[in-house]
Amino acid sequence: MFGGGLRGALPFDDTWEWDGLRWQQVFTSSAPPARDAHVVFPAPDGTGVVVYGGSDGTVLGVSPASFGDLWRLTYAGIQPYEQCAAGIDRDRDGLAGCDDPDCAHRCEPFCVADTLGTPACMPTGSRCGDGTCDAPRETCRLCPEDCGACVAACGDEFCDAGEVCLGDCP
Helix, strand or coil, X not given: CECCCCCCCCCCCCEEEECCCCEEEECCCCCCCCCECCEEEECCCCCEEEEEEEECCCECCECCCEEEEEEEEECCCCCCCCECCCCECCCXXXXXXXXXXXXXXXXXXXXXXXXXXXXXXXXXXCCCCCCCCCCCCCCCCCCHHHHCCCCCCCCCCCCXXXXXXXXXXX
């Protein structure tokens, strides 16, 4: 979790991580400017999170500045991270891709993890990489391997390759 704010106050610039039991503050070597009304989502390779957009809040009736920037907050620890999309077993636990619980964030994004970090889903449930696009739960953005590549469209708030749309691309 990054940033946010309280109504009428300046937004925050702190970073927090859920460890399965509680929130703990994480101190970063660099971070985006304080902001609220932004979007945070898991990095596609599982190495951290991506922070997009937001504003710097409204102070004393002054219009807030809007951000159209993209920040990637990466985890740099002593343990290697999994490369879920590539199916590489970086942590050498004998499991790779969607067979590895470390990839639940990518393969089973609609499952809620229990306190041990294991997805609480039925083994036969829909998941990214199973070859079936289970709309509306799976989309071209969430599971491109099942649903195909997204078509670039101005106004969808995504900057696709080759797209030059104001508002979508910085």
